[in-house]
Amino acid sequence: MADDKQGRDKQADDEERRQQKREVEEARNRADEDEPMRGDPGERLGDLDEVLETHDYPTTTDELVEAYGDYEIETQRGEASLEEVLAPTDNQTYDSADDVRSRLLGLIHR
Template structure:
């Protein structure tokens, strides 16, 4: 293929087509991946988020479980109650809703 206008246009068209094919293939290969975490964790725990925002701090794990243990949070394997999420942890003190949220998200490996 010579270096002329028609040849350059064909090369550009071919490259554009190949790029589109690569993007489609990448999208297909990533379709089964879990959604990434959002940069802002606020709102990721459903109804529990609002309850945590309105809770008085400091508070302990045991106090939170006693009050909100029945709230369900979404995990990689479905849903679990806050009580189930905290079951494997020791009692610790939290100073804000963000502290609790970070701990819960860490425990459910989101």
């Protein structure tokens, strides 16, 4: 391509079209992603948040599911029971309510 004004204008126009195409493609890809959850973590855990504070620690995943498995938690895809949220995890030990909250919040953001 000749190095003249017309050639430079064509290159600039081509680059602008490629950039617009990239932006459209990125927007399409982002449309498939889950929206990040906002707000107070305690609100997402509902009544379970307060119950965790009074639970005896250390405790295990199995003990939590047995005691509170029916409690509903707000996830990115709607509400799910504690049992459903913890289902993909192995039985592990938690030393505090904060440990449990941290694990749950990590799982519901997936």
